Amino acid sequence: xLAYAVRRLLFAIPTLLVISFIIFLILDLAxxxxxxxxxxxxxxxxxxxxxxxxxxxEPMHVRYLKWLYQFAVNEPMHALEQLTxxxxxxxxxxxxxxxxxxSPVVDLILQRLPQTLWVVGLSYVVGILIAxxxxxxxxxxxYSWFDQIGTFxxxxxxxxPTFFTGLLMIMLFSVHLGWLPSIYDxxxxxxxxxxxWAQVKQMIMPVMVLALFNAAQISRYMRxxxxxxxxxxxxxxxxxxxxxxxxVVMVHVLRNSLIPVVTVIALGVPQIxxxxxxxxxxxxxxxxGQLLITGIQGxxxxxxxxxxxxxxxxxxxxxxxxxxxxxxxxxxxxYD
Amino acid sequence: xxxxTEPVLDVADLRTVFRxxxxxxxxxxxxxxxxxxxxVLGVVGESGSGKSxxxxxxxxxxxxxxxxxxxxxxxxxxxxxxxxxxxxxxRIRGGEIGFVFQDPMTxxxxxxxxxxxxxxxxxxxxxxSKAKARARAAELLRLVGIPDPxxxxxxYPHQFSGGMRQRVMIAMALSCDPKVLIADEPTxxxxxxxxxxxxxxxxxxxxxxxxxxxxxxxxxxxVAEIADRVxxxxxxQVVEHGPVGALFADPQHPYTRALLATRPGVGGPRxxxxxxxxxxxxxxxxxxAACPFAPRCRHVFNRCRVENPPRMPVGEGHDVACWWDPxxxxxxxxxxxA
Ligand SMILES: Nc1ncnc2c1ncn2[C@@H]1O[C@H](COP(=O)(O)OP(=O)(O)OP(=O)(O)O)[C@@H](O)[C@H]1O
Ligand SMILES: [Mg+2]
Numbered sequence: 001x002l003a004y005a006v007r008r009l010l011f012a013i014p015t016l017l018v019i020s021f022i023i024f025l026i027l028d029l030a031x032x033x034x035x036x037x038x039x040x041x042x043x044x045x046x047x048x049x050x051x052x053x054x055x056x057x058e059p060m061h062v063r064y065l066k067w068l069y070q071f072a073v074n075e076p077m078h079a080l081e082q083l084t085x086x087x088x089x090x091x092x093x094x095x096x097x098x099x100x101x102x103s104p105v106v107d108l109i110l111q112r113l114p115q116t117l118w119v120v121g122l123s124y125v126v127g128i129l130i131a132x133x134x135x136x137x138x139x140x141x142x143y144s145w146f147d148q149i150g151t152f153x154x155x156x157x158x159x160x161p162t163f164f165t166g167l168l169m170i171m172l173f174s175v176h177l178g179w180l181p182s183i184y185d186x187x188x189x190x191x192x193x194x195x196x197w198a199q200v201k202q203m204i205m206p207v208m209v210l211a212l213f214n215a216a217q218i219s220r221y222m223r224x225x226x227x228x229x230x231x232x233x234x235x236x237x238x239x240x241x242x243x244x245x246x247x248v249v250m251v252h253v254l255r256n257s258l259i260p261v262v263t264v265i266a267l268g269v270p271q272i273x274x275x276x277x278x279x280x281x282x283x284x285x286x287x288x289g290q291l292l293i294t295g296i297q298g299x300x301x302x303x304x305x306x307x308x309x310x311x312x313x314x315x316x317x318x319x320x321x322x323x324x325x326x327x328x329x330x331x332x333x334x335y336d
Numbered sequence: 337x338x339x340x341t342e343p344v345l346d347v348a349d350l351r352t353v354f355r356x357x358x359x360x361x362x363x364x365x366x367x368x369x370x371x372x373x374x375x376v377l378g379v380v381g382e383s384g385s386g387k388s389x390x391x392x393x394x395x396x397x398x399x400x401x402x403x404x405x406x407x408x409x410x411x412x413x414x415x416x417x418x419x420x421x422x423x424x425x426x427r428i429r430g431g432e433i434g435f436v437f438q439d440p441m442t443x444x445x446x447x448x449x450x451x452x453x454x455x456x457x458x459x460x461x462x463x464x465s466k467a468k469a470r471a472r473a474a475e476l477l478r479l480v481g482i483p484d485p486x487x488x489x490x491x492y493p494h495q496f497s498g499g500m501r502q503r504v505m506i507a508m509a510l511s512c513d514p515k516v517l518i519a520d521e522p523t524x525x526x527x528x529x530x531x532x533x534x535x536x537x538x539x540x541x542x543x544x545x546x547x548x549x550x551x552x553x554x555x556x557x558x559v560a561e562i563a564d565r566v567x568x569x570x571x572x573q574v575v576e577h578g579p580v581g582a583l584f585a586d587p588q589h590p591y592t593r594a595l596l597a598t599r600p601g602v603g604g605p606r607x608x609x610x611x612x613x614x615x616x617x618x619x620x621x622x623x624x625a626a627c628p629f630a631p632r633c634r635h636v637f638n639r640c641r642v643e644n645p646p647r648m649p650v651g652e653g654h655d656v657a658c659w660w661d662p663x664x665x666x667x668x669x670x671x672x673x674a
Contacts, residue, residue, distance in 0.1 A: 233443045234443060236397050237508075242428070242431050244426065255445075256446070329447070331494070332446055
């Protein structure tokens, strides 16, 4: 399995190179101007100077290779030097810099990552924890009132966009009831019980909005997978052996049903890092999604390029992880 | 009963319907039979005659929906299986009545080891420790002729051949020394030597523990060899039933006679599937109002097409559901008329 994983990772390298180049091409073709947001009083020739200083005067392939070198060589080397404290060369390394802030893109990402992981990641975990029991019960009690309600709620949860449910919740819990803050305060530091409570309160709405959306999707998968397995012959064998219904469902059927669901869950993880862009906007969580939006609005090509590429890399990585998980959960599958 | 003992399992007028989108499928229509300790009952009949569904119904193993057991009484040692509490039913399933299913390829759980699946009933019913259950599981695998049983316990079902999986199923059904064993074509996927071994194993079981065995098969030679009694099924009904000697020597029902006629003489090649009777078995869209075999029957009377014959005694423990009397080639007189 290790050999398989290594082989897949090696094959991923050319794929990622192609992806990075396509992203670069698309961004380059898009009619954007990094000086567009500057005050109108700045004359054209100064703007041209700024563009040249950002490296826009160079041919496209040179710009791409520069980015690639900065991202694939300088950034890892920089991280290594930071970790070990040892400097491999005297000249400072040129890192991928944001055009807007002139600070390294990777540092910006690392700054924003915790917010996204907390809010979006937690919502994913909560969504899974809600979805799996709902999926199991809906399948075991197929067509019961629980299943009917579950079907309706997940249909609504899946088809109603998060900006709508988000605004609805803000209207209800912030505006009318005043229980929860409508804006996420990133500067809040958890130091005592009171600030911890404040953190919990500001996380509830964004986490729940996304969790419901995730749960709607995953519970459907879970239900379908359980239903498929409940009619298998081995279930009858387990019953004929005199196993308790709990064991039949929670051991025999569940173990089989989780295989495809775990794969779907693993494939969905990169979405977390994408940061649910819209939800982050609504609740003013300044996570990765918001970083990407501001980057796009400011025509901050290095930022957008790097961030988009990282998402792509995560998708490729989690595809591999999903495959490996499948192999681990299903004894019939052998990688060699 | 042959030896006059109390039946361990007594089934009366069992009825099962599948409620499908295209209407009901009346798969079992009033089946009655019983089995005494140490007795082997052979069950034969064409594909689709309701053999498997009957056995699964009486153990409550059919998924509902679509299946619904609409009537009948199933007494196990005098207690009604259909109305007993769940905990009691669980004790009987696997603990007292072992079941070997027809399809060995899909009847084992693909994601658990064979050892785990064999140990489950041992731990649940006999309350064996893990180590003891494992030892017993290996012992069972050896008993059904699987080489190197200790090591094979940690293998998954897909690492076993079809015949080996069938033997695992048999080992599982035998694991708790059941009082009744229901074996649904347990040897169809096995080669002749292994089949002989399994037959020997079941004979042993019957001799040692007095297990009553219900053996569903298409192999009439096998029935002649092992069964004490035979039950012939057609369209979800018992059409003929009797001691193996009497039934083979003097079959009463035209269907039984046709079945036996498909059987090659001694020394000829064995035929597993009996598909040489003219015509098709009926679709079971309604409970049969007339004799279900009438459309294919050579000796059909008018009465056969309007009235379903009840099971009528024709000899010691031998009964048949047919209006035709092979002795006289005239309609049989009902017991009530006699
Ligand atoms: N799930 C189901 N839904 C509808 N009809 C069914 C279902 N399962 C079985 N049947 C019907 O019940 C009847 C009896 O089937 P059963 O499996 O008992 O036959 P069998 O005698 O065991 O045949 P075989 O020798 O092929 O195993 C058949 O007509 C079949 O079509
Ligand atoms: Mg069958």
